[in-house]
Amino acid sequence: MAVGGGARPVGLAGVLKAQTGIEGLDEVTDGGLPRARTTLLCGGPGCGKTLLSLQFLVRGALDDGEPGVFVAFEESAAELTQNVVSLGWDLDDLQQRGLLAIDHIRIAEGRIQETGDWDLDGLFIRLGSAIDSVGAKRVVLDTVEVLFGALGNEAVLRRELRRLFRWLNDRGMTAIVTGERGEGTLSRHGLEEYVSDCVILLDHRVRDQISTRRLRVIKYRGSHHGPDEYPFLIDRSGFSVLPVSSMGLAHAASRERVSTGVSQLDAMFDGGGVYRGTSVLVSGTAGSGKTTLAARFLEAGCERGERGLLLAFEESPAQIIRNMASVGIDLQRQLDAGVLRICAARPAAYGLETHLARVDQAIEQFAPMNIVIDPLSSLDGEDYELKSVLSRLVDQCKSGGITAVMTTLVSGRIEGAGGLGISSLIDSWIDVSNVELDGERNRAINVLKSRGMGHSNQVREFLITSDGVQIRDVYAGERVVLMGSARRSQEARDRAAATKQAVALESQRRRLAQRRAALEAQIAALRAQLEAETIELSSEIDAAERRELQVDQDRTSLAAARRDLGDAPGGAIDKATG
Amino acid sequence: MTAVPGSDQVGEADRFMLRLYVAGQTPKSLAAFANLRKICETHLAGRYEIEVIDLLERPQLARGDEIVAIPTLVRKLPQPITKVIGDLSDTERVLVGLQLIAKAGAQR
Numbered sequence: 001m002a003v004g005g006g007a008r009p010v011g012l013a014g015v016l017k018a019q020t021g022i023e024g025l026d027e028v029t030d031g032g033l034p035r036a037r038t039t040l041l042c043g044g045p046g047c048g049k050t051l052l053s054l055q056f057l058v059r060g061a062l063d064d065g066e067p068g069v070f071v072a073f074e075e076s077a078a079e080l081t082q083n084v085v086s087l088g089w090d091l092d093d094l095q096q097r098g099l100l101a102i103d104h105i106r107i108a109e110g111r112i113q114e115t116g117d118w119d120l121d122g123l124f125i126r127l128g129s130a131i132d133s134v135g136a137k138r139v140v141l142d143t144v145e146v147l148f149g150a151l152g153n154e155a156v157l158r159r160e161l162r163r164l165f166r167w168l169n170d171r172g173m174t175a176i177v178t179g180e181r182g183e184g185t186l187s188r189h190g191l192e193e194y195v196s197d198c199v200i201l202l203d204h205r206v207r208d209q210i211s212t213r214r215l216r217v218i219k220y221r222g223s224h225h226g227p228d229e230y231p232f233l234i235d236r237s238g239f240s241v242l243p244v245s246s247m248g249l250a251h252a253a254s255r256e257r258v259s260t261g262v263s264q265l266d267a268m269f270d271g272g273g274v275y276r277g278t279s280v281l282v283s284g285t286a287g288s289g290k291t292t293l294a295a296r297f298l299e300a301g302c303e304r305g306e307r308g309l310l311l312a313f314e315e316s317p318a319q320i321i322r323n324m325a326s327v328g329i330d331l332q333r334q335l336d337a338g339v340l341r342i343c344a345a346r347p348a349a350y351g352l353e354t355h356l357a358r359v360d361q362a363i364e365q366f367a368p369m370n371i372v373i374d375p376l377s378s379l380d381g382e383d384y385e386l387k388s389v390l391s392r393l394v395d396q397c398k399s400g401g402i403t404a405v406m407t408t409l410v411s412g413r414i415e416g417a418g419g420l421g422i423s424s425l426i427d428s429w430i431d432v433s434n435v436e437l438d439g440e441r442n443r444a445i446n447v448l449k450s451r452g453m454g455h456s457n458q459v460r461e462f463l464i465t466s467d468g469v470q471i472r473d474v475y476a477g478e479r480v481v482l483m484g485s486a487r488r489s490q491e492a493r494d495r496a497a498a499t500k501q502a503v504a505l506e507s508q509r510r511r512l513a514q515r516r517a518a519l520e521a522q523i524a525a526l527r528a529q530l531e532a533e534t535i536e537l538s539s540e541i542d543a544a545e546r547r548e549l550q551v552d553q554d555r556t557s558l559a560a561a562r563r564d565l566g567d568a569p570g571g572a573i574d575k576a577t578g
Numbered sequence: 579m580t581a582v583p584g585s586d587q588v589g590e591a592d593r594f595m596l597r598l599y600v601a602g603q604t605p606k607s608l609a610a611f612a613n614l615r616k617i618c619e620t621h622l623a624g625r626y627e628i629e630v631i632d633l634l635e636r637p638q639l640a641r642g643d644e645i646v647a648i649p650t651l652v653r654k655l656p657q658p659i660t661k662v663i664g665d666l667s668d669t670e671r672v673l674v675g676l677q678l679i680a681k682a683g684a685q686r
Contacts, residue, residue, distance in 0.1 A: 103641075105644060106644045107646070108644070112663055112675075113660075113661070113671050113672070113674055114663050114664045115662060115665065115672055115675075116606075116610075116665035116666065116667035116668060118606065118648060118650075118663045118664045119606070119647065121633070121647075121648035122599065122633060122640050122646045122648045122650065124601075125633045125637045125640055126640045126646075129637040129638065147646065151647060151663070
């Protein structure tokens with residue numbers, strides 16, 4: 001109790017807490033409101049003080065077995081009961097079951113005459129008997145400041161309120177006291193001076209005609225608490241503060257791939273599509289096919305049996321269904337099958353935080369595997385605000401393993417989307433752009449980035465036909481990139497040129513054959529000539545040789561003849577005669 | 579404490595039905611009762627009736643007259659109902675609260 005406020009870790013003594021059961025609030029307060037202490041809940045009119053405190057009692061009664069007392073200074077029990085019927089809370093039933101006591105204290109208009117000293121024992125007694133009637137553990141006083149209007153002696157009233165809060169704490173009551181926000185003070189009558197354990201401020205601001213609700217824990221003695229302003233939402237399921245449990249960066253990283261629904265596009269992502277649970281941005285100029293691409297992604301998911309959620313900020317569901325049907329994407333079938341849900345709202349209908357809170361709620365309720373936000377760029381807000389909202393959304397999807405595809409409109413080239421400052425938040429970025437050439441516009445698609453995988457660096461042509469989405473290689477050659485009919489005509493020209501070339505080649509081939517034939521004929525003729533000449537010459541050579549041999553023989557026989565006549569050895573004679 | 583009847587010489591329309599809410603016999607309560615008796619005897623002699631309700635004994639009665647502060651004096655009759663809180667030590671204010679005199683001093 002002696003520990004100062006601020007964001008320090010849970011004190012050594014450890015502040016005991018009573019969980020509120022309000023989505024997100026227990027996270028922000030690190031477990032709930034301080035047990036057996038009084039919490040001041042302040043805010044302007046209509047910002048949800050009554051609802052939050054009533055929900056605290058209802059959840060306490062139903063979830064934690066802690067009955068509660070609601071002291072209403074402004075609304076009657078019947079009014080309160082009526083107001084929360086739409087939230088599914090049956091206050092009559094809770095009262096009959098002894099889980100809730102509502103005491104409406106009507107303070108008359110106008111000032112009551114005062115003479116001399118008084119105290120608030122009347123209130124103490126009423127409160128005490130209400131607490132005893134249900135064995136209450138939780139008490140709400142909404143809003144005790146009304147007393148300031150009715151009872152003039154402020155000094156006495158302050159003393160009595162201080163005594164009241166102490167008395168509640170002594171009785172072990174976890175209490176909420178509501179207070180109207182004042183000019184420059186948290187509550188009009190400075191209740192924060194008496195309630196020093198926990199102060200929560202609700203804010204309901206309107207900017208550009210759009211209301212945004214936020215909650216901030218201003219102080220929480222002895223306990224850690226979230227220091228920021230958190231958006232909250234009041235809707236059919238009551239009060240919810242945007243969960244912040246996923247604010248860390250500790251998401252599991254799946255290796256599983258998810259198809260984009262377009263096989264050629266999957267191929268550009270290293271052949272297998274994007275990682276499950278990542279965020280994909282599809283940026284593009286007007287009419288470049290962002291919605292179609294995103295819708296196809298959802299449809300493909302639905303076909304695999306994965307639930308898809310489409311959050312549309314520009315078109316009505318009927319319009320989206322019709323438009324997508326015209327390009328062969330049958331969303332109606334998936335809606336009928338219950339695997340697709342479309343939530344459409346005008347961006348201007350709520351503030352950014354409210355949109356986020358609604359997205360959050362839709363995710364919670366429908367538990368989709370894939371979501372599409374179309375388009376992100378129509379959400380209006382300050383840059384820093386947009387970025388914070390987006391980062392929370394991305395965090396939330398990641399912690400839930402949800403693959404998110406967000407479209408964003410960029411004017412001109414992609415630098416526009418970079419200016420959004422969101423590049424760092426997203427894992428894969430597909431850019432679709434219109435390329436104007438030769439009097440027509442064509443769609444070009446490329447993958448700007450994809451974390452954790454090699455991806456294509458090629459610009460491809462993106463075709464939207466009545467049969468769906470297709471991606472074609474563009475004509476890339478001769479230092480130009482061509483698409484559409486330019487690509488087709490270039491391809492035709494290329495084909496003609498190729499044919500021409502083939503013909504030329506053929507004729508050259510023929511010429512070569514002819515030349516070869518001619519030369520070969522020549523070779524044959526020369527060879528024949530050579531042959532003839534060879535024959536002629538060799539017969540002459542033969543004759544000459546024969547002649548020479550004859551001469552030799554003649555000479556030999558002449559020599560022999562001479563030896564016979566003279567001193568020739570006998571051997572020689574033998575040889576010659578033999 | 580029980581009701582203290584005044585005399586009944588006057589018509590019903592002029593009768594003052596007063597209720598004093600207290601919580602136990604505290605000095606404030608006792609002072610308030612004494613002060614009220616004195617004022618009534620002085621200004622309403624014979625045409626008043628005081629009922630003292632101790633909320634410690636009958637807490638459920640606090641609801642009926644929307645009692646928050648103690649002591650509270652409630653003028654039940656004549657209509658309309660008016661309330662005065664405190665120990666009733668300032669006679670003039672009590673008279674104003676009971677609408678026996680106009681807001682003469684126009685005290686807040």
